[in-house]
Amino acid sequence: MSAYYSNLAMVTSAVLYLVALIVHSLEWALARGSATNERSPREDLLGRLGLSVTMVAAAVHVFAVVMRGIAAQRAPWGNMYEFITSSLAMAVVIYLVLVFRRGLSWLGLPVTLLAAIGQGLAVTVFYVNVAPLMPALHSVWFVIHIVAAALSGAAFSIGGLAAVLYLLKARGERRAAPLNGYLRRLPSAAVIDRLSYRFHAFALPLWTFTIAAGAIWAQFAWGRFWGWDPKETWSLVTWIVYVAYLHARATAGWKGTRAAVLAVIGLATFWFNFIGVNLLFSGLHSYAGI
Amino acid sequence: MTEVSSPEEVDSGPSGRERMNRAHGVPSGTVRWAWATVTSMRTALVLLLLLGVAAIPGSVLPQRPVNPFGVTDYLTAHPTWGPWLDRLGFFDVFGSVWFAAVYLLLFLSLIGCIIPRCLTYAQAWRAQPGAVPRRLARFADHAAGSVRVPPVEILDAGERHLRGAGYRVSREEHGLSAERGYLREAGNLVFHLSLVVLLAALAWGSLFSFRGTAIVVEGQAFSNTLTQYDEFHSGVGFSARQLVPFTVSLDDFEVQFETGATQRGAARLFRAHVTVSRPGLAPTGELLEVNAPLSLDGTSVHLLGHGYAPVVTVRDGNGDVAFSGPVVFLPQDSNFTSHGVIKAPDARPERLAFEGVFLPSAVADPVNGLTSVFPDAWNPQLLLNAWAGPPKAETGSPENVYVLNPTGLTQLTKDTGDPLRSGLQIGTTFTLPDGRGSVSFDGLQRWTKLQVSATPGGWLVLASVLIGILGLTVSLLVRPRRLFLRIGRGESTQVEVAGVDRVDGRPGLGEAVAQLARAVGLDPPRADGVGAEGSAEGQATLAGTDVAERAPSKDDPRQERS
Numbered sequence: 001m002s003a004y005y006s007n008l009a010m011v012t013s014a015v016l017y018l019v020a021l022i023v024h025s026l027e028w029a030l031a032r033g034s035a036t037n038e039r040s041p042r043e044d045l046l047g048r049l050g051l052s053v054t055m056v057a058a059a060v061h062v063f064a065v066v067m068r069g070i071a072a073q074r075a076p077w078g079n080m081y082e083f084i085t086s087s088l089a090m091a092v093v094i095y096l097v098l099v100f101r102r103g104l105s106w107l108g109l110p111v112t113l114l115a116a117i118g119q120g121l122a123v124t125v126f127y128v129n130v131a132p133l134m135p136a137l138h139s140v141w142f143v144i145h146i147v148a149a150a151l152s153g154a155a156f157s158i159g160g161l162a163a164v165l166y167l168l169k170a171r172g173e174r175r176a177a178p179l180n181g182y183l184r185r186l187p188s189a190a191v192i193d194r195l196s197y198r199f200h201a202f203a204l205p206l207w208t209f210t211i212a213a214g215a216i217w218a219q220f221a222w223g224r225f226w227g228w229d230p231k232e233t234w235s236l237v238t239w240i241v242y243v244a245y246l247h248a249r250a251t252a253g254w255k256g257t258r259a260a261v262l263a264v265i266g267l268a269t270f271w272f273n274f275i276g277v278n279l280l281f282s283g284l285h286s287y288a289g290i
Numbered sequence: 291m292t293e294v295s296s297p298e299e300v301d302s303g304p305s306g307r308e309r310m311n312r313a314h315g316v317p318s319g320t321v322r323w324a325w326a327t328v329t330s331m332r333t334a335l336v337l338l339l340l341l342g343v344a345a346i347p348g349s350v351l352p353q354r355p356v357n358p359f360g361v362t363d364y365l366t367a368h369p370t371w372g373p374w375l376d377r378l379g380f381f382d383v384f385g386s387v388w389f390a391a392v393y394l395l396l397f398l399s400l401i402g403c404i405i406p407r408c409l410t411y412a413q414a415w416r417a418q419p420g421a422v423p424r425r426l427a428r429f430a431d432h433a434a435g436s437v438r439v440p441p442v443e444i445l446d447a448g449e450r451h452l453r454g455a456g457y458r459v460s461r462e463e464h465g466l467s468a469e470r471g472y473l474r475e476a477g478n479l480v481f482h483l484s485l486v487v488l489l490a491a492l493a494w495g496s497l498f499s500f501r502g503t504a505i506v507v508e509g510q511a512f513s514n515t516l517t518q519y520d521e522f523h524s525g526v527g528f529s530a531r532q533l534v535p536f537t538v539s540l541d542d543f544e545v546q547f548e549t550g551a552t553q554r555g556a557a558r559l560f561r562a563h564v565t566v567s568r569p570g571l572a573p574t575g576e577l578l579e580v581n582a583p584l585s586l587d588g589t590s591v592h593l594l595g596h597g598y599a600p601v602v603t604v605r606d607g608n609g610d611v612a613f614s615g616p617v618v619f620l621p622q623d624s625n626f627t628s629h630g631v632i633k634a635p636d637a638r639p640e641r642l643a644f645e646g647v648f649l650p651s652a653v654a655d656p657v658n659g660l661t662s663v664f665p666d667a668w669n670p671q672l673l674l675n676a677w678a679g680p681p682k683a684e685t686g687s688p689e690n691v692y693v694l695n696p697t698g699l700t701q702l703t704k705d706t707g708d709p710l711r712s713g714l715q716i717g718t719t720f721t722l723p724d725g726r727g728s729v730s731f732d733g734l735q736r737w738t739k740l741q742v743s744a745t746p747g748g749w750l751v752l753a754s755v756l757i758g759i760l761g762l763t764v765s766l767l768v769r770p771r772r773l774f775l776r777i778g779r780g781e782s783t784q785v786e787v788a789g790v791d792r793v794d795g796r797p798g799l800g801e802a803v804a805q806l807a808r809a810v811g812l813d814p815p816r817a818d819g820v821g822a823e824g825s826a827e828g829q830a831t832l833a834g835t836d837v838a839e840r841a842p843s844k845d846d847p848r849q850e851r852s
Binding site for chain 1: 355548555579607748751752767
């Protein structure tokens with residue numbers, strides 16, 4: 001029964017994120033051509049409506065993840081479907097907390113875009129029925145390693161979306177013409193850059209820990225902590241790209257646009273590691289497949 | 291790999307690190323140029339990205355150390371460029387020269403950067419904050435006013451406040467210079483040094499580590515000597531003395547598979563009951579599971595795989611038992627359709643051999659004939675072809691037990707000319723034609739694949755990684771900040787305070803400046819532009835502007851919220 005409620009709630013949350021995405025898109029569309037900093041009342045209304053729908057969607061989403069755990073009688077991240085839904089739930093909750101604590105509502109459009117696409121794919125393409133774990137996953141590291149991975153995934157995702165907004169805003173600021181429309185409403189490129197950096201600065205040590213925890217687990221399960229399994233290789237590639245991002249931010253000629261591009265590449269690498277590697281390569285992490 | 295310490299340095303041509311190298315008197319000329327290039331941040335960045343790109347083929351192409359059969363298949367499938375990829379080392383990327391070149395250059399760059407920085411840090415260990423800048427008004431976060439208190443008391447109050455807030459304070463006659471966040475550089479250095487230690491530990495470990503596997507059937511035992519291994523890999527520094535003496539007997543192996551509709555046939559439980567004997571110690575019963583290896587004097591025993599070993603008895607043409615016991619069959623698919631060979635070289639007058647397939651849950655399929663539909667042994671069947679031939683002289687040369695060498699053997703056929711094929715269930719016997727003998731399927735046992743390994747230096751790898759994570763966290767969380775206070779030299783006590791963050795990404799600088807101002811009795815007027823609210827967008831980087839203040843928020847943007 002809890003599996004049924006989980007599925008129902010998961011699909012509902014995907015639809016609600018889509019609604020929130022549409023509302024935020026309308027909000028951006030209304031701002032088109034506006035050359036003032038003042039939001040029109042209708043824009044404001046749509047912004048608050050989008051946020052409200054996102055809040056409802058997040059509540060339904062978290063409920064779905066919890067019910068999934070109850071149905072499976074274990075932590076709900078034993079396969080790709082569960083990992084994606086758990087990680088996205090964390091991302092949306094982090095976003096909502098920051099909306100209220102730091103006024104990050106301008107991230108509404110990209111976050112709902114991510115959530116709508118991610119949840120949509122999860123319930124259609126990646127869905128699998130509830131099942132117990134295989135013996136290789138019976139370990140305390142199943143909780144430690146994957147919580148760290150999902151949380152760093154959430155933080156990388158928001159940081160990467162901010163990097164995309166940074167690239168748009170910075171391009172606009174370089175132009176001679178004054179900005180208008182939604183780009184004008186965004187914080188300055190410098191502020192977006194700093195926010196993006198803070199998400200990455202949080203996520204990178206956590207991601208390093210994820211890899212280390214995975215290596216410890218691998219030592220327990222397979223008797224070697226590193227074996228160049230495709231998942232391990234791509235974890236390292238992801239790590240390298242993000243380390244390059246942090247260094248690029250402090251290097252003349254690289255800070256700004258190039259660093260932000262690295263952050264976006266890092267995010268692509270991260271999600272490729274979680275989806276592409278499972279689908280394209282066979283390796284020891286193949287139990288995480290569809 | 292260095293972080294440029296202040297924003298002003300970034301905008302001025304060569305990176306701080308290049309200048310630092312010049313300052314450290316590296317020999318002149320080409321060497322100096324090469325060293326400066328290798329250790330420059332831009333080179334490090336390019337090498338870092340190159341390392342990431344270089345690792346990718348290792349995940350796309352089959353790799354010989356992990357999957358040698360995949361490499362053979364790939365070479366067969368791609369006869370044109372396969373051999374070229376092979377020559378260029380693409381089937382062992384992580385052991386290739388070019389991959390090693392990239393990471394060794396990267397580490398050279400890292401070491402070249404980190405050593406001068408360590409020296410600088412060691413010298414600055416107890417250093418006092420630099421002098422108070424002449425013009426505090428140029429800082430975006432700045433407040434000024436006059437206070438009716440003697441200058442000494444202002445300085446006392448300011449110093450008390452700053453020291454209380456964890457700043458290192460240097461007091462001048464007419465001002466205070468304060469700094470905090472020295473741990474950032476320490477964390478950064480620890481992180482980079484731990485990477486060097488990690489590389490050394492990995493190199494050390496790869497010299498002396500070993501890993502071997504052995505298949506052990508229920509009721510049998512493995513003794514830790516080289517001859518007992520089926521496969522064995524070791525580093526160049528390995529010596530057989532590293533193999534600690536022990537024996538592991540497999541008493542019983544439990545398996546369970548998913549019988550429900552979802553993930554039917556997936557493994558649910560592997561549990562090996564073993565007895566461990568060590569010299570001088572009483573034998574102990576242990577449980578060996580997938581995530582719970584045995585640890586014996588620094589050597590680990592892991593449970594890696596399992597399969598079936600049908601117990602068979604072969605009788606020869608004379609009616610004598612020519613072979614009896616379990617024969618290991620190797621699984622070919624997820625339903626444990628297994629392949630194996632039974633050899634009876636001592637059978638007389640003719641030696642006998644059998645090659646065949648074991649099906650743990652055999653079901654007659656109208657298209658494919660008998661197939662296994664489940665990994666557990668629900669309906670075990672043994673399908674064998676038989677071979678016979680004249681006795682062969684013992685050569686003593688090793689033979690692959692899983693492969694039938696048909697030299698000198700003739701496959702037995704039916705009268706129709708089709709190969710003879712037996713279908714055996716447990717407890718049945720198949721009699722060969724023409725009085726050549728018989729084969730009986732007496733029972734079924736399971737086998738497990740055990741991996742025995744040791745990695746000297748593993749603790750150093752773990753320690754360097756954990757310390758590295760700690761250093762990385764500190765270097766990213768600690769954000770250095772400088773605060774200044776200057777008092778006028780005239781009769782009325784004119785006070786100026788200002789602050790600057792040496793790295794960005796930290797909120798609350800304006801509030802820190804305001805607190806200092808209040809602590810010395812200065813009520814900072816909002817209009818003075820603490821936080822550079824009025825400055826142009828994009829120019830506010832120095833000001834430690836909080837994220838929220840650009841967003842349409844009702845909150846007071848100056849409120850510290852972290």
